[in-house]
Amino acid sequence: MIEFLQHLGKSTHTSFTKLGRATYFLLQTVTGILSVLPRPGLLLKQMYSVGVLSFLIITISGLFVGMVLGLQGYYILSDFGAEETLGVMVAASLVRELGPVVSALLFAGRAGSALTAEIGLMKATEQLSGMEMMAVDPIKRIISPRFLAGFLSMPLLAGLFSAVGIIGGQIVGSGLLGVDEGAYWSQMQAKLDFQDDIINGVIKSIVFGFVASWIALFEGYDAIPTSEGVSRATTRTVVNSAFSILGLDFILTALMFGDD
């Protein structure tokens, strides 16, 4: 029993210590953004690495998710003779939920893990330490541009995911299953609300981008500088990001759509 309590105490202490380090790291990172702004080249390079290189996986995933939604939606809606509202169903599902959430999960898996591995290996090979000794703050030079890039890329990727998904739904619904194309688009335009649906979806994706980038960069920066340490940190990035994104999605959904 004593051993269990000791173990529990130690784990709690370790967790809170890590949370404290992560919060301090976030404060330094956010402050460091000020020094990134006068150097847009740094930001653009990272936006390419984090955002543009995620383009393919987001596009293909969005297309298939939209096609599946079109298929499933058609079978359910046609039972009620409401297949012409397929566009609303596909678009609302994507813009409100699947766009921000799935793209954030893909972002964590593709770009987040890459960020953790990159930073962790930079630490293991003394590149971060070397920068410090060259009087260059690695937070400002390495971390903040990547954080800002992730933070800005996420809503764009989520928007891309939703847009391609809506086209995927239309290809299946109108192209293959015979839903009227005009009804698909006009119902969508009539029913989707800019504030309730689109803006809330964008807010979600901004929050997810913030959290996923924070976790990925912190895990890399805090990694034990060995191959095993970096490997564990990369795994933690994907797992912790997934939990955080899904948990935050529930909270944000309850806050945004709770009164509907």
Place this chain on the structure above:
Amino acid sequence: MENSLLNFPHLAIYAMDNSALPQNSLVSVKNLSFSRGNNKIFDDISLEFERSKITAIMGPSGTGKTTLLKLIGGQLFPELGTISVDGNNVHRLSRTDLYNLRKRMGMLFQSGALLTDMNVFDNVAFPLREHTHLPESMIRTLVLMKLQAVGLRGARKLMPNELSGGMARRIALARAIALDPMMIMYDEPFTGQDPISKGALVHLIKSLNTILGLTSIIVSHDVQETAAIADYIYVLSEGKVVGQGTPKEIEQSESDWVQQFMTGAADGPAHFHYPAKDYVDDLLSTGKRY
């Protein structure tokens, strides 16, 4: 210092530190104690590093030689004691002042620590681009001069993964002298190098010291190479300075520690075996995994 004190009166304390230093000392370590967990790395040691000289820190692996360099560079904090570099108490400086001091300190890491997403040219240009507003044409000239000094001007387009270990260290050395520092700290510069690379590095370190007047601190356990160029040597073991003097004095030292290290004896004051319980008892202990 007087001018700067007019502008920055809070720096007066460093001026006081400066007066306490031996006149020719660039780096002064006083009564330093440092631990990692329960492991005492340094126990009240004092060292002086003279200007324009090559001072070597030698000792067996795990004696905290690299840790000492990180303490001098302000990357680690001592438990007790002070470290002064050019009259500045490193651990009492503000972050800005510490970074300003580091611009005048070069460090050559054991791994080279080259930035892997940049080619050789950009690696050497990195500190110049970060800390100066020089035009690219001038940066090019300076980078080529530094690369010429280490004999690798022709390798400017190579990426770090295309370099041999010796080349990577020479590039890292070119980067370390890019801002014309007052001192360079070398962390195990000869480890893992073939004889030709070792010879090249020995020659470079000595040349930089002689021609540029750089103060050099070499951390190494390569006895011959280090003793060949060092002006003064400290031998560390178990958190203490167990020997110090010129290479000749060290060679003639009667200290068992120093003799064991210099001759490479497998056993002596530094034991071959890591502390463990009795060997026979250990073998006869059954039912334990380890």
